[in-house]
Amino acid sequence: MNMPDKGVPSNSQADDGDTLIDPDNFLWKQYTVYVDLFKFYVDIAWKSTTWYYAITGAILAFYFNNADTANPFLQYALLLPIVLSLGLCVMYSLGAYQAKDLEKRMDCICGKLGITGRPHVNILRFFLVGGGILCFVVGSTILLMFVRGLFLQES
Secondary structure, eight states: OOOOTTOOOTOBBTTSOBOOOOTHHHHHHHHHHHHHHHHHHHHHHHHHHHHHHHHHHHHHHHHHHHHOOOOTTTTGHHHHHHHHHHHHHHHHHHHHHHHHHHHHHHHHHHHHHHHOOOOOOHHHHHHHHHHHHHHHHHHHHHHHHHHHHHOOOOO
């Protein structure tokens, strides 16, 4: 993107047809903050999902490797993945709602500045919705295993 000279007003057309935006423009600064925020959200969503599946997989591997033992406290190892699953499900649902708001705000700023493109925030929203659904399914399944283990322990 071309940077404007001091004498060129913001949003003026250059000879090659590119829109020049004053770097001190408030909307431009807000747009760059939203782009950085979007990148941060994608990074955090990816890292939290990776850690979630690593922790859940390790605990489930431990649980199934020791399922034949008579340890009465073994099913309590499932509590952490249940809590993580439900917590991430809620966080991903709220994040998807906020990503929709971020998308609307970026569209508005792009329209006002005359920018033809913006980051694909909808991908973040779809990732969060899908991740929330998967966390709900995994958490519900582990919760059923936990409850089943409690009932089998009583018999």
